[in-house]
Amino acid sequence: MRYWFDTEFDERDRVIHLISIGILAEDGREYxxxxxxxDEQLANPWLQANVLPFLADQVRVPRAQLREEVLAFLNPAPSEIWAYFGEYDWVVLRQLVGHMIDWPPGWPLSHRNLAQWRDQLGVSALPQQPPDTLHHALEDARWCHTAWQHLTQRAA
Ligand SMILES: [Mg+2]
Known part of the structure; x- marks a missing residue:
């Protein structure tokens, strides 16, 4: 099962703090x-302007519960986990699950980077995401899936 994901995070004090996460599964499920x-009080001006507005009406989930929900959602086990420039998102996801040794056996040890695949294919442009949805983690994950579909067609 393939998954596409995105996180919003606060990079501060050499820690990447998870704010929100969105995941889309190949079978159409969404999380x-x-x-x-x-702590939204610590958000920098960019996060205040671009990310916090999306959180206003959302239910907050304790991190331990969030971990259990993500592990339950990633079932069937992932064969590929895609993100767009996902290096920081990947660390956030891995640290949400736990230490490196806590990562379920057989799961991918790296994310697949849509930007890298785009460059390898020589594709100059990806589909546009509606600007008013940018930096909403689930909307960004949905866009990752759209971009992946676009690249899959180009690679055929
Ligand atoms: Mg995002």
Whole structure:
């Protein structure tokens, strides 16, 4: 089962703090959650302007519960986990699950980077995401799937 995901995070004090996560599964399921333990008072001006407005009406989930929900959602086990420039998102996801040794056996050890695949295919442009949805983690994950479909067609 392939998955596409995105997180919003606060990169501060050499820690990447999870704010929200969105995941889309190949079978059409979607997951979205906001971390109840993120302290929005500490958000920098960019996060205040671009991310926090999406959180206003959302239920907050304690991080431990969020972990269990993500592990339950990633079933069937992932064969590929895709993101767009997902290096930081990947660390956030891995640290949500736990230490490296807590990562379920057989799961991918790296994310697949849509930007890298785009460059390898020589594709100059990806589909546009509606600007008013940018930095909503689930909307961004949905866009990752759209971009992946676009690249899959180009690679055929
Ligand atoms: Mg995002």
């Amino acid at each position: 979205y959650a906001v971390n109840a333990e993120y």
